[in-house]
Amino acid sequence: MKLTDAQLAEFHDKGYLFLPGLFSKEEAQVLKDAARNIYASDREEVWREKSGVPRIAFAAHEYDDAHGRLGAHPRLIEPIMQILEEEVYMHQYKINAKAAFDGDIWQWHQDYGTWARDDGMPEPRAMNISVFLDEVTAANGPLLFIPGSHKKGVVEAGHDLETTSYPLWTLDRATVKQLADEGGVVAPVGEPGSVLLFHGNLVHASPPNISPWDRVIVYLSLCAVSNHITKFTRKPWIAHRDFTPIKALADDCLQELVDQAKAKTAAE
Ligand code: SIN
Numbered sequence: 001m002k003l004t005d006a007q008l009a010e011f012h013d014k015g016y017l018f019l020p021g022l023f024s025k026e027e028a029q030v031l032k033d034a035a036r037n038i039y040a041s042d043r044e045e046v047w048r049e050k051s052g053v054p055r056i057a058f059a060a061h062e063y064d065d066a067h068g069r070l071g072a073h074p075r076l077i078e079p080i081m082q083i084l085e086e087e088v089y090m091h092q093y094k095i096n097a098k099a100a101f102d103g104d105i106w107q108w109h110q111d112y113g114t115w116a117r118d119d120g121m122p123e124p125r126a127m128n129i130s131v132f133l134d135e136v137t138a139a140n141g142p143l144l145f146i147p148g149s150h151k152k153g154v155v156e157a158g159h160d161l162e163t164t165s166y167p168l169w170t171l172d173r174a175t176v177k178q179l180a181d182e183g184g185v186v187a188p189v190g191e192p193g194s195v196l197l198f199h200g201n202l203v204h205a206s207p208p209n210i211s212p213w214d215r216v217i218v219y220l221s222l223c224a225v226s227n228h229i230t231k232f233t234r235k236p237w238i239a240h241r242d243f244t245p246i247k248a249l250a251d252d253c254l255q256e257l258v259d260q261a262k263a264k265t266a267a268e
């Protein structure tokens, strides 16, 4: 799948691009069902909020078939290769739960800030592409972006080990106010199967989920192969050390699982 020149221009200007309905609701549901089973397991890759509900499942592309397919899906891999103009490897794969009622905040941060400081990633030649597995609304803790903030480079940040269950390099309030006064704050929302890609230096956050609905989003953090990390301080299932270029699968690789599930139901 190729982005158009207009989409590329929008990405470079705003630092993100929203692609509503890139996956079907059925494809999203197969991934959501898999996520539910993963969250119910006691794997060390599943991190929980302080309240005990799931927060993140890391590296599910390595131990779950549906997520393995998403991790090599051409609708995700090809646009990022196009933007980075190089083959990519998986730096991080996470399924963020933002659970109903108890899903906690993500403070204001830049992902490349962490990748550079903690993982020794040389350049911001890595970025996120995310897939909504639930409908994301104003009510269930959507991502908040400051458009254009990716143009500021790496902004000063402090290491927060306290606020949530996930250590994060976060921006101070004065910096966020200055950036937001300039660029505004947006919250892209949409149906399950929608895709949001964003620059590694885009300043973003998300509020708590006080609603009665989950907000599950999968994030692939893809890095240009020549830009692989040089510091190995985090667990290998958080910051991967396999720099092999991803070979994209066929476009119907998830639909195949949808069809298999339907055939199984019909046979029962
Ligand atoms: C992130 O910023 O890495 C995750 C934010 C979210 O899932 O709300």
Ligand code: MN
Pocket: 109, 110, 111, 204
């Ligand atoms: Mn982030």
